[in-house]
Amino acid sequence: MGDFMRGSIEGLIKKLKEEVYPLLRDRVSEEEFEKVAKDLAIVILNYDELKRKILQKFGLHVIRETQKKKIAEISDGDKRLEVIGKILGVNEINTERGKYYAGVLADETGSIPFRAYLEKFPYKTEDNVRIINAYAKAGPTGVVLHITQNTIIERYDKEVHVVEAGKKTIRELKDGMFGIELEALVLKVNKRSESGDKGPMLKGLLCDGTGKIAFSSWSELDIKEGDVVRIVGARVRSYRGIPTLILDPYTVIEKAEQEIICPKAETLYDIVSRGGGLDVSVQGLVVDVKQGSGIIKRCEVCGRPLMEGGICPEHGRVKGVYDLRARLVIDDGTGALLAIVKREPLERFLGKKLDDLLEMAKNDIEFGNGYKYLKERLLGMYVIVHGDVVPGKAGLVFFVNSIEENTLDQMSEKIAMILEELS
Ligand SMILES: [Zn+2]
Numbered sequence: 001m002g003d004f005m006r007g008s009i010e011g012l013i014k015k016l017k018e019e020v021y022p023l024l025r026d027r028v029s030e031e032e033f034e035k036v037a038k039d040l041a042i043v044i045l046n047y048d049e050l051k052r053k054i055l056q057k058f059g060l061h062v063i064r065e066t067q068k069k070k071i072a073e074i075s076d077g078d079k080r081l082e083v084i085g086k087i088l089g090v091n092e093i094n095t096e097r098g099k100y101y102a103g104v105l106a107d108e109t110g111s112i113p114f115r116a117y118l119e120k121f122p123y124k125t126e127d128n129v130r131i132i133n134a135y136a137k138a139g140p141t142g143v144v145l146h147i148t149q150n151t152i153i154e155r156y157d158k159e160v161h162v163v164e165a166g167k168k169t170i171r172e173l174k175d176g177m178f179g180i181e182l183e184a185l186v187l188k189v190n191k192r193s194e195s196g197d198k199g200p201m202l203k204g205l206l207c208d209g210t211g212k213i214a215f216s217s218w219s220e221l222d223i224k225e226g227d228v229v230r231i232v233g234a235r236v237r238s239y240r241g242i243p244t245l246i247l248d249p250y251t252v253i254e255k256a257e258q259e260i261i262c263p264k265a266e267t268l269y270d271i272v273s274r275g276g277g278l279d280v281s282v283q284g285l286v287v288d289v290k291q292g293s294g295i296i297k298r299c300e301v302c303g304r305p306l307m308e309g310g311i312c313p314e315h316g317r318v319k320g321v322y323d324l325r326a327r328l329v330i331d332d333g334t335g336a337l338l339a340i341v342k343r344e345p346l347e348r349f350l351g352k353k354l355d356d357l358l359e360m361a362k363n364d365i366e367f368g369n370g371y372k373y374l375k376e377r378l379l380g381m382y383v384i385v386h387g388d389v390v391p392g393k394a395g396l397v398f399f400v401n402s403i404e405e406n407t408l409d410q411m412s413e414k415i416a417m418i419l420e421e422l423s
Pocket of ligand 1 (some may be wrong): 301302303312313314315316318
């Protein structure tokens with residue numbers, strides 16, 4: 001019995017030194033810690049209780065009123081969080097300002113990146129943990145769980161079930177998925193500028209046969225445009241409504257050999273069901289040219305379109321600068337979206353500059369702001385539009401970077417049907 005006791009106390013002390021001492025390293029020497037731990041372990045044999053007692057003794061007070069949350073419920077600004085999860089991966093990150101640990105925690109509801117500002121992080125991939133007194137703060141790629149000196153991390157003795165996404169195509173990706181395995185072509189990759197601005201180290205765009213998705217990485221990766229890569233262990237976070245594939249420090253990225261061809265055009269249905277998309281192309285029909293298209297005046301301070309009488313909603317009466325835009329509804333047979341075409345792409349499409357249109361307006365009183373002219377040029381035209389579909393004030397909006405007539409004689413049945421409905 002005595003031997004058993006000693007054995008279990010030694011086991012407890014060993015575990016305490018591994019898991020609890022790193023939290024107290026700044027406050028107490030290892031010898032002092034061990035002495036206190038031994039004294040307490042004789043009377044308290046329950047590990048969690050013992051741990052709390054020791055933390056308390058050295059000034060890390062156990063937070064009584066924690067907010068217990070599942071990972072999917074965590075939002076920006078949450079404090080005193082208590083979360084149970086499985087560590088999907090964790091890496092030590094060294095910066096000029098010191099080191100921290102970056103990883104991802106998951107439960108059955110989703111995953112969340114975490115950062116631990118600790119001397120030592122005694123847990124590893126696949127460990128189940130209970131995190132007490134962490135806080136959540138939104139960063140550029142979503143909400144991050146912050147673990148500080150005042151956070152308590154305990155091993156959780158039950159298995160946390162997580163549902164990893166596994167092998168997916170880009171079309172199948174949804175916000176919150178993690179453990180994603182994907183093969184894709186790197187369409188674009190941009191490195192963060194040297195000037196040291198914040199944000200991910202790398203940003204870019206991937207495609208596979210089913211679609212495109214933006215990606216970002218906080219660490220350097222050896223990939224370039226045109227590479228075909230196999231990615232294992234990535235996750236999806238929506239940022240400003242756009243799903244982004246996040247490559248974490250522990251995500252495995254290998255070069256692959258097979259050929260991947262990106263889809264030329266997608267359907268609006270696909271894009272809308274994904275919640276939007278960057279750098280997408282759609283073939284469709286201009287079914288409406290909305291009022292507000294044509295020459296407009298904008299506030300020179302904030303860029304907002306001026307109301308009647310040259311009034312900016314924020315800056316009052318201003319001189320204003322001329323601009324040109326078209327607000328179209330584009331229907332591709334699978335869905336319809338409001339599309340906003342800004343000055344440059346519209347000038348390219350029209351083969352006329354804003355100045356030319358201003359000249360036309362000067363010479364012809366009927367021309368007005370050019371609304372009728374744009375309507376005649378665009379309404380009923382089968383076009384290829386390229387740009388970004390992102391959430392606007394009233395749902396998704398297609399911000400068009402280029403618009404051209406679809407001169408290829410491919411009036412599919414789909415389009416013929418729309419025409420029929422319109423007539
Ligand atoms: Zn203004």
